Amino acid sequence: MGVKEQLTEPWGLVAAGVLGGLAGAVAAAPAGVLVGVPVGLAVAGTVYAIRVGLGALTDRGGSSSARAVTAAPPPDLPTPPRGSDADRWLRRAEQAVRTLRRQSEGTGDPVLRGQIAEIDDQAAGAVSDLARFAGQVTLIEQTAGAINTQRLRQDYNQLERGLSGLPPGPLREERERARRAVADQLEVGQRLREAREMLLARMQSAVLGMEGLVARMAELVALHATTVGGAPLTASKVAELTNDLEGLRAGLAEAERLSRSALAGGDVPGVEP
Known part of the structure; x- marks a missing residue:
């Protein structure tokens, strides 16, 4: 699975949304919605970027392993x-x-x-x-x-x-x-x-x-x-x-x-x- 596929992979979007939402809710409790929304979006974006990057690297490593078929x-x-x-x-x-x-x-x-x-x-x-x-x-x-x-x-x-x-x-x-x-x-x-x-x-x-x-x-x-x-x-x-x-x-x-x-x-x- 390449980077393009990782960008549309549903579990990455779900994980980013859930964690971003939780972070926004926690930040909004003491500081208000104006602070909570940007924090939630920032956390969601960071989680999403990490998920895509790690997924692409993992798949690239797997593909290299597959190509390195030797006997x-x-x-x-x-x-x-x-x-x-x-x-x-x-x-x-x-x-x-x-x-x-x-x-x-x-x-x-x-x-x-x-x-x-x-x-x-x-x-x-x-x-x-x-x-x-x-x-x-x-x-x-x-x-x-x-x-x-x-x-x-x-x-x-x-x-x-x-x-x-x-x-x-x-x-x-x-x-x-x-x-x-x-x-x-x-x-x-x-x-x-x-x-x-x-x-x-x-x-x-x-x-x-x-x-x-x-x-x-x-x-x-x-x-x-x-x-x-x-x-x-x-x-x-x-x-x-x-x-x-x-x-x-x-x-x-x-x-x-x-x-x-x-x-x-x-x-x-x-x-x-």
């Missing part, structure tokens, strides 16, 4: 490097929530604000989910970076050539064991890459969905402001947005489950070096 991964996960894929998607999600909150606070209808409060909460929860995803992607990237895939492929190809024409016996068994060890490392690297791509793809889908919600929220606010008696329609659209956000978070949870399955070696075919 970080849990303490057990690393923070994505600035400019990385995970960091970029997380920043876009935060911006989407900031916009949603500005839209929510910008409506002058308290009923509508109450209706869309759940959307705000769900969106903030989605950002927390995405922050966790960003930390997981970063951890996977750090782990995968320690696997020298190029060298392992060279080792694998060298062992494969060495087995060609080698007769059965202890030497062949040792080289086959070495080849399996290298293949296992390559499979781990492959699972890590697939898990990273899966998480990033889901982050992208979720963020684009949130940005779509921003456009639909703007449409909803405009519809509510321009449609007479459109409260039932507004409530229906609010329910749609809420359901979409719940579905978005469910999709994030499913993607996280699949990535864990991939890292555990499930649902991922063996790699062909």
